Amino acid sequence: NAGVMQNPRHLVRRRGQEARLRCSPMKGHSHVYWYRQLPEEGLKFMVYLQKENIIDESGMPKERFSAEFPKEGPSILRIQQVVRGDSAAYFCASSPGDRGVPGANVLTFGAGSRLTVL
Amino acid sequence: QKEVEQDPGPLSVPEGAIVSLNCTYSNSAFQYFMWYRQYSRKGPELLMYTYSSGNKEDGRFTAQVDKSSKYISLFIRDSQPSDSATYLCAMLNTGTASKLTFGTGTRLQVTL
Numbered sequence: 001n002a003g004v005m006q007n008p009r010h011l012v013r014r015r016g017q018e019a020r021l022r023c024s025p026m027k028g029h030s031h032v033y034w035y036r037q038l039p040e041e042g043l044k045f046m047v048y049l050q051k052e053n054i055i056d057e058s059g060m061p062k063e064r065f066s067a068e069f070p071k072e073g074p075s076i077l078r079i080q081q082v083v084r085g086d087s088a089a090y091f092c093a094s095s096p097g098d099r100g101v102p103g104a105n106v107l108t109f110g111a112g113s114r115l116t117v118l
Numbered sequence: 119q120k121e122v123e124q125d126p127g128p129l130s131v132p133e134g135a136i137v138s139l140n141c142t143y144s145n146s147a148f149q150y151f152m153w154y155r156q157y158s159r160k161g162p163e164l165l166m167y168t169y170s171s172g173n174k175e176d177g178r179f180t181a182q183v184d185k186s187s188k189y190i191s192l193f194i195r196d197s198q199p200s201d202s203a204t205y206l207c208a209m210l211n212t213g214t215a216s217k218l219t220f221g222t223g224t225r226l227q228v229t230l
Contacts, residue, residue, distance in 0.1 A: 004161075033217075040126070042206060042220035043162070056217060091161055106152070107218060109161040 002027075004110035005074075006092050012116045019079040019086070021113040025094030031055075032075045033107060034067060037089045049075060082117045089114045121145050124207055124221030133230055137194040141207035141221045144188065148219070150210040151183050153192045155203045156223065162206055166192070197228045 035043040045059040049069040069075040093107035154162035204223040
């Protein structure tokens with residue numbers, strides 16, 4: 001069981017470029033979540049997706065950020081026209097998501113993608 | 119006021135000590151309470167989760183939830199240097215799927 005796989009682990013972008021972060025959930029998990037962690041801060045929820053559906057994007061900045069989880073392939077978090085304030089660790093997590101099943105809401109996190117904007 | 123408050127530390131204890139980590143929260147709708155451990159530059163790793171109030175024990179770790187006081191604790195017995203990490207509490211209102219609300223984390227250092 002490879003767990004939640006994220007890539008790239010480290011990404012450097014210049015201001016104005018685009019960043020694409022990828023996440024493959026654990027085998028058997030159909031729910032994907034993206035969280036952002038700024039230095040000295042806790043993880044902040046960004047978006048919750050199921051295959052081909054965005055369920056909750058209440059934590060996503062209104063502009064420049066988008067996420068998808070296509071029918072085939074990994075989930076993608078896309079940041080357009082990056083700014084220095086986007087520098088952070090971005091964590092993906094997955095869960096089985098079956099309500100009523102004990103532990104179904106428990107998230108398993110990947111190792112994160114660390115974005116540095118120069 | 120943040121929904122979840124956690125002392126950032128750092129907390130330094132000698133090997134073998136009992137460690138007590140705590141969080142308070144303000145949202146009475148939280149029903150699941152979790153503790154994650156995060157080593158430097160790694161992803162959070164789930165240690166324990168508890169539904170509603172009560173205690174749960176797993177090896178050297180004990181989680182306590184007191185919903186009446188909106189206070190949760192994680193106790194680590196016989197602490198080891200390998201326990202040195204940041205400990206994050208996280209909470210969930212099942213009405214919001216798995217949208218966890220995290221504390222800022224407490225950095226623990228266990229010294230020889």
